[in-house]
Amino acid sequence: MNNQPPADKLKRSIGFWSALSIVIGTIIGSGIFFKQASVLDSAKTSTMTIFAWVLGGIITLTGGLTIAEIGAQMPYTGGLYVYIERLYGRIAGFLAGWMQVIVYGPAIIASVAGFMSILMANFFGLSSAWRIPLALITIIFIGILNFFDNKVGSAFSVITTIGKMIPIAAIIIFGIFWGKQDAFGQTLSQINHTGGGFGVAVLATLFGYDGWILIATLGGEMKNPQKVLPKAIILGITAVLIVYTLITAGILRFIPVDMIHRLGENTTAYLATKAFGEIGGKLLTAGIIVSMMGTLNGKIITFPRIVYAMAERKDIPFSKFLSFLTPKGKSPLTAxxxxxxxxxxxxxxxxxxxxxxxxxxxxxxxxxxxxxxxxILRKKHNHRPFSTPLYPLVPIIAILGGLYIIVSEIINDPAGVGLFLGMVIIGLPILYLVKRYYSKNTIN
Known part of the structure; x- marks a missing residue:
């Protein structure tokens, strides 16, 4: 009997620990290290800054608990793309997938790589002109890594997740126990009026928490996804919420808020050098870079699976080309x-x-x-592999939190919102043209 998977299918080889490391590794990356100043600028005080990180974590956790129930009932490759399609139909599902492929996925990878290259340039003593080349080299390296069997990318996630705990522990311990500031009660002396309000502060933290849902994209490659997926999402988000709160408290204990405001994106690099000296700071910075590489790896593992899932359905141009899997490793190379x-x-x-x-x-x-x-699913199905606790309170909090973030960003940056929504909506005529093309060629 042939136990090999069919030639056109992805392998189910991801277990609980790999899934958990992908959740944590994908979340903990650049946000917590680079967003401290922007969160503070919008929150105005150290107390509200900590509260913003906690609230962002709670919103994320309620979302994770809600998606855990949905994902356990739909354990397929594609994640959010599949969920939206099965819940609301073909058009909505396509837009969810198109959004992740054309806008969200590339944007978040570019953002993390952009932040990481700032640290890399400082680490190697290079000018800012090297930032884009350094980020590009890293993305290509991790992309090539994921041309192989998905076990290679998963193993890299485990290694980088373990490695990133070293700088995180150092910042927390040194900041909390050796810091001389009060983490609560500090107020910026120079209020940044362009920073936005508390809603924008929470929005900034959500970039730090984002990435948790990407593990759902690998549902078709998990062993026993009905059990592994909910556990990995819930435990992963909970761990990150605790870590982020402690890191923020450590930074606020060690660096006065006015200095954090002035340092901006260099806040964490300053703490590393000030706390551990030139050599120790370099080592800590290297650990943070490894952390970000792990985050990039998690995202570069997952987003091509969405491309693959859409190409399998012939929803995007060049579907035959983009659904190609490597013969041995079954990895979506072209995607x-x-x-x-x-x-x-x-x-x-x-x-x-x-x-x-x-x-x-x-x-x-x-x-x-x-x-x-x-x-919708609760009305249709009585039996569930996983049930969201405190239903319906938890999903209601998730929905209200999400709406709060959406409205805050529309008010704060209507031009940027219009641009990104336009990039999503343009997918509709593309879907029409693609389906028309495949329909004509099928008939012929």
Missing amino acids: TALIVGLATLMMIFFDPDHLSDLCVFTIYCFYVLAFFGIF
Whole structure:
């Protein structure tokens, strides 16, 4: 009997620990290290800054608990793309997939790589002109890594997740126990009126928490996804919420808020050097770079699976080409190349900080739709592999939190919102043309 998977199918080889490391590794990346100043600028005080990170974590956890129930009932490759389609139909599903392939996926990869290249340039003593080349080299390297069997990418996630705990532990321990500031009660002496309000502060934290849903994209490659998926999402988000709160408290204990405001994206690098000296700071910075590489790996593992799932359905141009899997490793090679290419374009034309806010806004438009889906599924099915606790309170909080973020970003950056929504909507005529092409060729 032949036990090999069919030639056109992905392998089910991802277990619980790999799934958990992908969740944690994909979430903990650049956000917590680079968003401290922007969150503070919008929150105005250290107390509200910590609260923003906690609230962002709670919103994320309620969303994770809601999606855990939905994902356990739909354990297929594609994640959000599949959920939206099965809940709301073909057009909505296509837009969810198109959004992740053309806008969200490349944007978030470009944003993380852009932040990471700032640290890399500082680490190697290079000018800012090297940022894009360094980010590009890293993305291509990780993309090539994912041309092989998915076990290679999963193993890299486990290694980088373990490695990133070293700088995180160092920042938490040193900041909390050796810091001389009060983590609560500090207020910026120079209020940044362009920073936005508390809603924008929470939005900034959500970039730091984002990535948790990407594990759902690998549902078709998991062993026993009905059990593994909910456990990995819930435990992963909970762990990150605790870690983020402690990191923020550590940074606020060690660095006065006015200095964090002035340092901006260099806050964490300053703490590393000040706390551990030139050599220790370099080592800590290297650990943070490894952390970000793990985050990029998690995203470059998952987004090509969405391309693959859409190409399998012939929803996008060049579907036959983009659904190609490597003969031995069953990895979506051409889909990975597409995501890397689009991320490169985003990196060249957008600022990483602005990009991060816009990609969070875009994904939350579809998150809210997915969160509503739990009520639809509850009416249809009595038996569930996993049930969201405290239903319906948890999904209601997830929905309200998502709507709050969407409205805050529309008010704060209507031009950017219009651009990204336009990029999503343009997918509709493309879908029409693609389906017309395949329909004519099938008939012929």
